[in-house]
Amino acid sequence: MDQRRSTMSSSEAVTPISPDRTITSTSPGHGYKVLGEVRMSSVAEVTKAVDTARIAQRKWFEMGLDARLKKMEILYKILEDNQETLAKASSEEMGMPITMARAHASRACQQLRWSLDNAKKYLSDEITYEDDKMKVVMSHEPYGVVACIVAWNFPIPNFEQSVCPALIAGNTVVMKYSEEIPLFQQTFERLIEESDFPEGVVNFVYGDGEIGKALSNADYDFLTFTGSSKVGKGLYQTVAGKFKPLALELGGSSPGLVFEDADLNDDIIAQIFNLRFSNTGQFCSNLKRLFVHESRVEELTEKLVTFAKTQKVGDPLDENTQFGPLVAKRQVDALEVQLKDALDKGAKVLCGGKKPDGLEGAYFEPTILANISDDMKVVTEEVFGPILPIMTFSTYEDAIFKANDTNYGLTAYVYTSSKDIAEQAGRDIKAGTISANLSNGMQPCTPFGGFKESGIGRQRGSEGFHEVTQVKVISYDK
Structure with missing residues (x-):
């Protein structure tokens, strides 16, 4: 059945080489x-x-x-x-x-x-x-x-x-x-x-x-x-x-850096969640690796997991749905391979980690992981789905090193109460767009593109x- 009128706008059709494809x-x-x-x-x-x-x-x-x-x-x-x-x-x-x-x-x-x-x-x-x-x-x-x-x-x-x-x-x-x-x-x-x-x-x-x-x-x-x-x-x-x-x-493997002085208010928590899980994590500029100062990781993790559990997973055409399916089963399959690799190497699931009950399709719950090592696929590869690995850092230099330790360089996100730290991190991170706190560099007038791969x-x-x-x-x- 050919539902398409032509392969070219306003031009004469050509006999296809493979008419049944x-x-x-x-x-x-x-x-x-x-x-x-x-x-x-x-x-x-x-x-x-x-x-x-x-x-x-x-x-x-x-x-x-x-x-x-x-x-x-x-x-x-x-x-x-x-x-x-x-x-x-x-x-x-x-x-x-x-x-x-x-x-x-x-x-x-x-x-x-x-x-x-x-x-x-x-x-x-x-x-x-x-x-x-x-x-x-x-x-x-x-x-x-x-x-x-x-x-x-x-x-x-x-x-x-x-x-x-x-x-x-x-x-x-x-x-x-x-x-x-x-x-x-x-x-x-x-x-x-x-x-x-x-x-x-x-x-x-x-x-x-x-x-x-x-x-x-x-x-x-x-x-x-x-x-x-x-x-x-x-x-x-x-x-x-x-x-x-x-x-x-x-693609990208964008880092988020939560510094010791970050204000982890409700708006920041919601933004961090949405930066990772928006469009079910199928977003080249999504926040894909979250690095948190070791003194704040427990607080951040608790708040983020609590927020994740409030999100409705369901039919994308439902006005109340906040979290829909992935695009296809193959995306779910790829995600499960990356998750299994992390679990086999010692990662801990804080929430999610499975397909939701009662939904038929390419669904997967928002998943937050802890106890992450650098050799896990959720760190070394681009994860195009709803998995967020949380890692820690101890110093500014440690945070910047970890943020830049990737083949990608599309976007990055910085959370701090210090304007000086925000500006310095913006200069030190190797990425095309860096946004601090609730600011948003993705404007019609601003160029968008990446460094490295x-x-x-x-x-x-x-x-x-x-x-x-x-x-x-x-x-x-x-």
């Missing part, structure tokens, strides 16, 4: 109930989508920034009006609690609003030098065709952050979502088709890693990827062989525009 979508929150099937794109369709994008790109760029912004305003209005539709689609298919899905739909619209309001500021030509004889102008020009491959965990923001700045800047896009959310992608494609983009400006392909590989081998000009570090490294090698630029937003390049803010453009300098005689 389909993606079956299931609901992780409802016993893996089958939601539908979507036909995968063929390699020929991937090539056709890129060719279509290339044909459209020059005219899209030559429209000029003002005209492109008018087209993007139409998209903004459609996304704003369809937040509930998109939230329900993501909640049903990947298990995000509906209240959270709505919040992220709203946040994506806010981010797009910022991009539309600030595009001229960051994409307009700039005079870099001028005297009585000449003028030197710097401009930001699009790369051309952008291949975009994104994960399933935040479907709406992932589109806005990866695609919208590229379109505003004058690129055309060929996009593939993860095979975990094909029905969401289908819903999103229909909204794009209502947005009055010229043919070939936004193109979608559907499929698994094989189709992602086909897209990464296609004739694009720039590639952007959001997903695991393992896949990102493979793409990095592929793109390097083509001598093309790319941006990678990859957490990625290359930045999304959002002025850097988000400049990442998908290349600099040209032109000098003129007066």
Whole structure:
């Protein structure tokens, strides 16, 4: 059954190489109930989508920034009006609690609003030098065709952050979502088709890693990827062989540091819990390793475990659910392997540690672990699920060493009453974004990306525009 109208927006279908290959979508929150099937794109369709994008790109760029912004305003209005539709689609298919899905739909619209309001500021030509004889102008020009491959965990923001700045800047896009959310992608494609983009400006392909590989081998000009570090490294090698630029937003093992003077009030405890367990721990920038000063660990642990036990685990479409399922059974399986490794090496479960009773699907309770050693997988690997290991430190230097003792460097979180400690830790931690106490560095105007194996390049803010453009300098005689 082919529920998808085409693999490319507003373009002629191509006979697929493997016409029987389909993606079956299931609901992780409802016993893996089958939601539908979507036909995968063929390699020929991937090539056709890129060719279509290339044909459209020059005219899209030559429209000029003002005209492109008018087209993007139409998209903004459609996304704003369809937040509930998109939230329900993501909640049903990947298990995000509906209240959270709505919040992220709203946040994506806010981010797009910022991009539309600030595009001229960051994409307009700039005079870099001028005297009585000449003028030197710097401009930001699009790369051309952008291949975009994104994960399933935040479907709406992932589109806005990866695609919208590229379109505003004058690129055309060929996009593939993860095979975990094909029905969401289908819903999103229909909204794009209502947005009055010229043919070939936004193109979608559907499929698994094989189709992602086909897209990464296609004739694009720039590639952007959001997903695991393992896949990102493979793409990095592929793109390097083509001598093309790319941006990678990859995994993380973000530390949280609770210093001796931290104020462990109710708001801080709730924030620490949500930073780890939001979206059932399926968040690249989640707090994944918690280091607590040895004099405060008992107090912090008791408060955090007590808070965890107040959270309702359940149906993601239930308005009262605070904690939904993981995206798929394979995520539960991977989590159980990491947990078993920790328990075999002496970890102690303070809460959770199992699937909840009475729920059918990819559910797993919020799990907090103590008695952690450095060789456990919950420390050495990225844990993409609801497990939080708690460890201790004795000095500032010890805390910073442990925070940086990872291959990742996406985000970090610092809790202290001392402004000096907060500022010093911000300088000493090797990560792309560090937030102290209840502050939040994740704003539409601030760049987002990581150090080390957490990625290359930045999304959002002025850097988000400049990442998908290349600099040209032109000098003129007066």
